[in-house]
Amino acid sequence: MAEYAIGRKQKLMMSRPFKVTLKLMAYVLTCFVIFGPLSGLVIWSFAEKWHWPAIFPQSWGISYWLKAFKGDMMNSFVNGIEIAVITTIIVVAISVPLAYVMARYRIPIKPVIMVLFLLPQAFPSLPIFANLSVVFYRWNIAGQKTGVILVHIGAAFIYSIWTMVSVFQSIPKVLEDAAYSMGASNIRTFFDVALPLAVPGIIASSLLVFLYSLDEFTGTLMIGSPFVKTLPVQMYTSSMGYEMQIASVTSLIITIPGILLLLCFERFMKAEYLSSFGRI
């Protein structure tokens, strides 16, 4: 019995080179899963000519990348960034104080507020945005950045408010009690204690909103086009025109801020920030 057990144990203890190989294979597999789908796009973005049934393009070049940086694409990129930045600033500026109040004080209508923010997510977005576009035409903000920003604010609010509520709930109340007992007013305590401690959470939350706004498609298309275009809309239009190369270049450009920001996001994100998600 004992001998058998030892034998098994020895079998499980692997030699070093074998372990390294296994690790390497795991890395390769992970990279393939993450970047595999993107590799097709990379190839397409450098393909000048690629006809069936060739496995690789017949001729390579960077003319589509150059085209992208010269034409509408840069314009859409800048548009998208501008809209995302403004959306993020407004959403965070409203949701930080609101979330603080909701986290700290017992408000009778708190569930109503939370459901109100959740409501837009409960219906298919297309009819909602179609309806909104009618209203926005009446207000004369359809086809303008203001309209697109408003739509993004409405849709992204839920992410921000729910993460911010958890962020403030994760800050121990005694830290504020200590400040009160030192004579600090409620507002002073918010700025001296709660806000500085919430900064990582606020950054995480604003990254969520920023990425949402940057990638938002339906609302931007319904409200903004044809006058306001962002990268996702641009990509949609070019792939409709069967310009696979332009579509590939666009999607690669969209991916870059996403990946960069998610790397930062991972640093600031704590699991508990999402703990009150869906809890009213």
Added chain:
Amino acid sequence: MISVRIENLVKRYGNTEALGGVTLDLKPGTMTAVLGPSGCGKTTMLRALGGFLKIDGGSIFFGDQEVSKLPPQDRGAALVFQNYALWPHMSVYENIAYGLKIKKVPREEIKERVRKTVDLVGLDEDMLVKGRKPTQLSGGQQQRVALARALVVEPSLFLLDEPLSNLDAKVRSKLRVYIREIQQKVGITALYVTHDQEEAMSIADTIVIMNKGKIMQIGTPEEIYSKPANLFVAEFIGDSTVLKGKALSETESELEGNIISGVPIRSDDGSPAKAGDKVDIILRAADLKIMPRDTDCCESDKDLCLNAAVESSMFIGFKYKQIIKFNEQTIIADWEVDHHKEEIKLVVPKDKIRIFKS
């Protein structure tokens, strides 16, 4: 140095009464310890004094001023918390200086007062170097920083909410002496909430024993220990055994064939015992003596002698804690000599016995 008066304080959470009409005086410059099991309302009382919860009845006076409607900011009571509650994003210096900054004290004066307070609580001044964060300190040091932060503003009242219960035993007993010294040096009125009776006994001028939102007894540590006012206090303080007995008169009771005379029977409501009433007889482990069975030790009017047997014993440092069987009942006694598995004579000094009507 102010006096504090709590009158008929009531706090309810739903249907449960966390505080059921508590009345208490804190004399100026004294340390009062509130002692009780968890859930007895002691922390609720402290938070009510600090202004952190809305009370449902009664009033609180700081000196002559009624403060029960005032927010914590306007009360001038400084708190020290169990988990220190230091602000992790501020340096040690910023933590301590915060209260003075709020009060707009000039910068030079802040520096001076922070340095003095740091000396007072026994911290090194190099704690104050720029960028030193409280999270880099040990638990004991963190609590000293918290003490300094509370004391630097010269508060009217010092509230300590189980300040030592997160620390290990050695640091705890050391810091306990420190807190007492500081409180006496500064001469501040203080309320100290704890569930550790040794801590309460050693630190306080006055001890308040609470249970289920009510005050059970107020007295000096000696009074609480030697003259418990009721069964709860008698059982709560020290290691003791409760035996069932019967009253023969107001000053005489019977414990399974042994008559205890001359010990007055108390009751919680003050009414005297009648013959035939059931009573609880309290024997404190430290008051009992264990003698060999054949000793003829008993002066019958001073001591009560019970024939019993030691069932098990354990060494607790300077004495043996021994479990004694006496007519089906179990009694715990601490005695210098180990009488493990022996037939013994349990000697109980009559003046140390407390008897309560049950």
